[in-house]
Amino acid sequence: MSNQFVHLGDLGPRPGVLKAWERVKHPHGWWFAECCAEFLGVFIYTFAGTGPTFVFNLSNFTKVNNIGSLFGIGLSYAIGLVLAISICAPVSGAHLSPGITIAATIFKGFPPLKALRYVIAQILGAFVACLVVYAQYYEQIKVLSKALEAEGVLDVVNFTPQGIAGCFALYAPVGSSLRYVFFNEFICTFILGIVIWACVDHTNFYVPTSFISVVIGLGYATIIWGFSPVGLAANTARDVGGRLMAVAIWGTKANGGAYAAIAALTNILTACLSLVVYETxxxxxxxVVSPDRHHHLHAQAAEQEYRTGNRPAVTHIPEPYGSSEKITA
Structure with missing residues (x-):
């Protein structure tokens, strides 16, 4: 199968140090590359959304208009997802969510040990992303914290969606009923789950491989724009990673209380439930498997053959790549 495709290594030799790394990575270290991809993907998505969230909250505190909005937050998360999936999917499949990973493990035979590695990498990615954003805005956070403390309202607003800690960890709106927050989380993440499973369905002719990230990003942005004011986490990695970061900075009072369980666990439940509904x-x-996905599946198999060394020699560039010229060393 692999001789139907041209690999990067067929176009010319890679630098010696990279070839040496590949000799280790292919038989023994591919799991590390996958975990790095999941870490980086969640980092990018969290980083993209957390910065605009802080800007939005900062504008509310300083009464400065037009430097942040809910639309900007949703769009930033969507763009972050598009970038994360586009970069990381070729290596890890871009789960980017413990809910997706756990659902794939339960219903699609995803290896449990690999799933555990993915979940740890995902949570760590969000944790580090929040720390990085905190460091980037440290001066502004310090000034704002002192101002709020002087007004005697720091402890009142800090651990709310509008607070400083609320830019990193996720909290339920003040005075809201957790039953309604759970209902909102359940409905939004169930719909998002259906969108995700539809996008990765190999028989879906209406979502080409190159548009998967865009459709999922739009789905995510839609629930943020419409329903985040009720309370929305949507991703266990984003929630737990951000919450651990907040606890590391502000102590256990940043843990979120009973809402933490809703934010961390609901989307795992709905990822599984939405998969069952979609499959049913x-x-x-x-x-029928779409031609685009069929080609993609064969390309993935060819990559696996290449990594294991079970591939025939490539003597020409096949027609799908637009040329039949022989490859020269």
Whole structure:
């Protein structure tokens, strides 16, 4: 199969140090590359959304208009997801969410040990991203904290969605009923789960591989724009990683209380439930794999063959790549 494709290594030798690393990575270290991809993907997505969240809250505190908005936050998270999936999917599949990883483990045979590695990497990615944003805005945070403390309202607002800590950890709106917060989280993440499973369905002709990240990003932005004021986490990694970062900075009072369980666990439940619903109603053995996905699946198999050394020699560039010229050393 692999001789149907041209690999990067067929186009010319890579630097010696990279070839040496590949000789280690291919048989023994691919899991590390996958974990790094999951870490980086969640880092990018969290980093992209956390910065605009701080800017929005800062504008509310300083009464400066037009430097942040809910629309900007949703769009930033969406763009972050598009970037994260586009960069990381070729290596790890870009789960970027413990809910997706756990659902794939329960229902699709994803290896449990690999799933554990993914979940740890995902949470760590969000944790580090929040720390980085905190460091970037440290001077502003210090000034704002002193001002709020002088007014005697720091402890009142800090651990709310509008507070400083609320830019990094996720909290339920003040005075809200956790039953309604749970209901909102359940509905939003269930719909998002359906969107995700539809996008990764190999028989879905309407979402080409290159548009998967865009559609998922739009789905994520939609629930942020419409329903985040009720209370929305949507991703266990983003929630737990950000909450651990807040606890590391502000102590256990930043833990979020009972809401923490809703934020961390609901989307895992809905990822599993949405997969069951999608497989029951939408998926069917009669559906045809799209040519785009068919080619992609064969390319993935060719990469696996290349990494294990079980591939025939490539003597020409096949027609799908637009040329039949021989490859010269």
């Amino acid at each position: 109603i939408f998926a069917d053995s009669s559906r």
